[in-house]
Amino acid sequence: MTSAFLSALGGRIAERWLAALALPGLLFLTACTTAMVLGHDHWSDVERLGTWLDSLAASPASRSAGTITLAAAGVLAGAAVTGAAAQSLGSGVELLWCAEPHGPVLRYLADRRSRRWCAADAVFRTALVAAGRARIEGADDAARLADIAERRHAERGRIAPAPPRHPFGMGDRLAAPGQRLWRAHRLELAAAWPHLWLLAADGTRAELQAARLRLTAAARLCAWGVGYLVLALWWWPAALVGGVAVASGVRRGRAAAGAFAELTEALADLHLRDLAASLGVEWEGLDNRALGERLTRLLRKETEAP
Structure with a gap:
């Protein structure tokens, strides 16, 4: 029972590790290899990439089981390290999204968002007053002005639901x-x-x-x-x-x-x-x-x- 539980747990951990780190890391390493072989000048030259793969497969080292094993282990380790680096960078991105406006750059971004919100709020309030006046006076374009006020409210909400304080x-x-x-x-x-x-x-x-x-x-x-x-x-x-x-x-x-x-x-x-x-x-x-x-x-x- 214990061995079955540990096997199942190990399988789940390996599955999560493969999905979260190894597979994205392998894709990125593949893209890096393609970039090194092709570069800007031959960015779509599939034959050039195939020739490079053929030369790699024809090398004497590719016939050694030990070399292949070491290469596969190195690729998997590189993929895991790349995935871990991306995970750490993702934590930094998450902290940046929630950061307080400390420092000149973040303070500038927060002030910029605040100015945009205030401008959108002024436009919305102007449209709201115009729509209210038209409805009171029974104007023919009251419905159109009300629709404009709703759109201005949505535009303000896309910036922030309340006066913004964060970058x-x-x-x-x-x-x-x-x-x-x-x-x-x-x-x-x-x-x-x-x-x-x-x-x-x-x-x-x-x-x-x-x-x-x-x-x-x-x-x-x-x-x-x-x-x-x-x-x-x-x-x-x-x-x-x-x-x-x-x-x-x-x-x-x-x-x-x-x-x-x-x-x-x-x-x-x-x-x-x-x-x-x-x-x-x-x-x-x-x-x-x-x-x-x-x-x-x-x-x-x-x-x-x-």
Whole structure:
């Protein structure tokens, strides 16, 4: 029984290692080899690549089983190292997405997003006032102006759902639940989160973990894209792969960040009174704002003044 369990566990670990590190690393090493053999001048010369492979297969070393074994082990090790490097770079991308505006570059990006949002907000408010005036006056183009105001609202929302504070949209999306919960309930999400997590059902935890893993996978995809963009310095078709990977990773990251933020906020909204009951806080007769203040004070381990 134990040996069967260990075999199954080893198979799962090997499968995950192959999917997460080895296969993407092998593809990248293949692209690197192609880039070195063809370069920019012969970027589509398949015959040149075939000739190089034939010469490699005809070499005396290719007839030695030991040499082949060492070469295969070296390729797999190189693929694993490349995959681990991409994984580390993906963690850096994820941290960058959620970074605070520290330093001149990040502060400039955050200010730029804030200016864009303020400009879009001014345009939306102008369109909203025009649509409201037309509806009050019974103008013929009231419906058209209302549609324009809706489009301007959507354009503002694509920048950020609220005035942006981070250099990138993912940071604002992930910070939005904490801000909204503080404004609505005076609940500090950072202090309450471990307790809310313990109160959550298994299905809710699985949904949150899946959204979090999708965000990590999106950042890793961007990291692979950056690697292919660097490889394009020697073989330009790699830029196409890198551009698609980065664009897809950013799009997936936005969707995953939005899903994780919505699930986080929903968990806090649904379990606010459950949290109070589990902590022994009386909530009868209290509105959510007063209850949130009491919970925040308790979770911060603050004491009332004597």
